[in-house]
Amino acid sequence: MNKISDVIEQQILAVPEVRKVGRRLGRAERGDHVVPVSTAEFDVDFRELVGHESTVKRGRKEILDDINRRLKTVPGVFAAVSGPLADRIGHMLSGVSAPVAIKVFGPDLDTLRRLGTEVQTVAKTIPGFEDAKLDQQSSIPQLRIEANRDRAIAYGVTPGALNDQLSALLGGKEIAELREGQRAVNLVIRLPLEWRDSPEKIARLPIETESGQRIPLSLVAEVREAKGPNVIFRENSQRRFTIAIKPTVRDVGALVTRLQGEVREKVKLPEGYFITYEGEFQAQKDATERIVLFSAVVFLIIVFLLYGYFQSMALALQVMLSIPLSLIGGLVYTWLKVDNISIATLVGFIAVGGVAARNGIMMLSHYLHLMKHEGEGFTREMVERGTLERMVPVLMTALAAGIALIPLVLAGDQPGKEILHPVAVVIVGGLISSTLLEFLVRPLIFFHLGRKAAAQAIERDAAATQ
Template identity: 40%
Template structure:
């Protein structure tokens, strides 16, 4: 072989001799390393998806319900003027409200400002913190800062524009709103929690017309006819179209402004009876001033209100754990009221459970395939016992890079099982072949391991070289999912390759 091959063969031969001299010490040392890696794992952060490297922001600006389009536009313009003071921002675009028939309808009090940016002398977190600080002066607006893709993912997951959705359920809306504000006060000082907002619940003034069925019957007015009259008189009915050039306009019939502009005019408007007499509306109905919530949120038929927030500078799981602790200590929920956590946290927990079950299933299938191959439980068990060796490198690679385990990282850990099993199969199959040739145990391990050294190292090297470009591209747009997975696989590939070459011979020598 080449000079490099001879060097690694001599080095590995020396390591193997020491391994076979003290196999139990090697096994215990590796076991201790695995336990230590599990301790490191318990301290890592958790997140559903990694942060997206988007060079644009989506800033949601929500003013109180009922705000006119003009006032909402003024608030949006103020936000844009503040944003354009930043050297990283050259242009903004804003959309205020959306059509009622739009699949993502929004009222006139809601605006979304899209902000492309280019970082210069500071990192993304410092830039976003500065934006939040400057926008905090905007009066009467709830502002949430996100990025285009992440913003839409959050909205699909929980119906909110934020990473975390704290959903409070209960029967009475006013009490829900009070509890939600207590929750906000309890959690808004949580480290790493930003953009904390309570879903706005505003009473909208209304005029209610309540028909008196007895009096209607006395005047010979059918209830259906009366309701049709009210609908046409005050809401209007389209009876045709008027054309001006190529434009068509609906022709709507209803009372004029004088007869519907205030509650007294409505009370005194005239209604036709069965005998064609005209009587004031207040003869046959109660006309009262009232108010009702502009919006009632429900989930599974239960009324709810949402307290939302984003995460900055920390992992999602630790922030949610702190929030849960604060709510448990500082907020008491009356009977019939409860809290649930949604958004990315909820989906991270579900996905983690699913992937855990998937990984257990993968290990069982790998074990069955190994047993079918070797027909000996002990040999299949030796290979399976080495699967955790791949986790060691993956855990440390996450610790020394992002420090956060996302779903992409978890998929990388599952992929490592196949890599670790492959190396074990190469070694065990070679040992069995040499034993069948009549070679003693020690020579079988030495020769078999040296025979498989080059294939194992070359396979690991080529796989690792292919993963390096993905692993180092973590800060580039489009690599947010691939990079964490590549980092885990690369770290696990190193640990499984090195430790398998030592641990499997050590375990096999105890035969």
């Protein structure tokens, strides 16, 4: 793997914008993100371009496409290029460094690999899913020690005791701890290498019975050379085989739905085997459904709260009407800058809706205040006066939030801004449209449709008129 990594590193360093590359093979078993030594991770440091923007001829997308193109020239490897945050999220969601992970579960490893290969073949026929790879499993030489339970019982050796003795003899056993000042060293006993370097020698190892006698291992177990998988992945106590897919299109959810249908038609699963589809798309789908459900419930509650505040359903609905209208700017700006609706953008839409509703409440309350306490009638002059008097607070709110978010809007290509950038884009675009609509559309709607509702709110002495 080191030699392959050397080739990959040279390919990455050949990109002009790359300054240096660091790498690591595998991750520690005690960590929460464990990967085998057959997996290499590269940290790429790009050259500082601040002050040299005029000489830069390629953007972030072109540079990443160049890296991807160079990595594909290395045979036998699967590469996923992403930022540190996206890679971490991918591992947390599915345990695989890829946006889409298809997992096949079942008892037999050969059958799992066959089914995985069939799923990979189907996936590669779908445009956008051509880059699909299988788990890196291969057969390696193994030494198997299989206990003969009947003979072991006859000699007075239980399988558990046999396993404990072999573990100590071959793998070592800690019996004490030596200390030298602040330094602690574990004292481990283990057979010398020349006693355990062949199946024949291991078969002659003495095994202690319950009566204290010692017998050769060959009397109670079979020692033989065999071949087996280099790694067995398990999840929820079941064996699994994974197909990792790196999509080349944005609409991953639609492609996964298509893949599920074709897999059901073309891949026949034996009894006891099943397939799951996981990854970022599934998390986004689940989160989207939860956000839509909770938003509907919250909007319903807000309508009742607004009715209690205005004592008029018409005025409450006028406030709620501003929310979808204010999202127009966020949608347009998201389409121009991001071209993708994600969980981050949905969070931005919620924030914009809150600002728009607040502005609407403030505007309508001021109209009612002028009519009740300052002797204004329901006239065009009153609407114009109320709008102008609320213009400065509304503009200050929008400008303060918008200016603060400009750095995040401009930092779309910087690593670590994968979530904050879409949120900022939606909020800035939504602030622009909601502010314009607040001064152009709301006064018009209130003047033409709010006369009866305003009189009703004043008559009932609603809290909005105070």
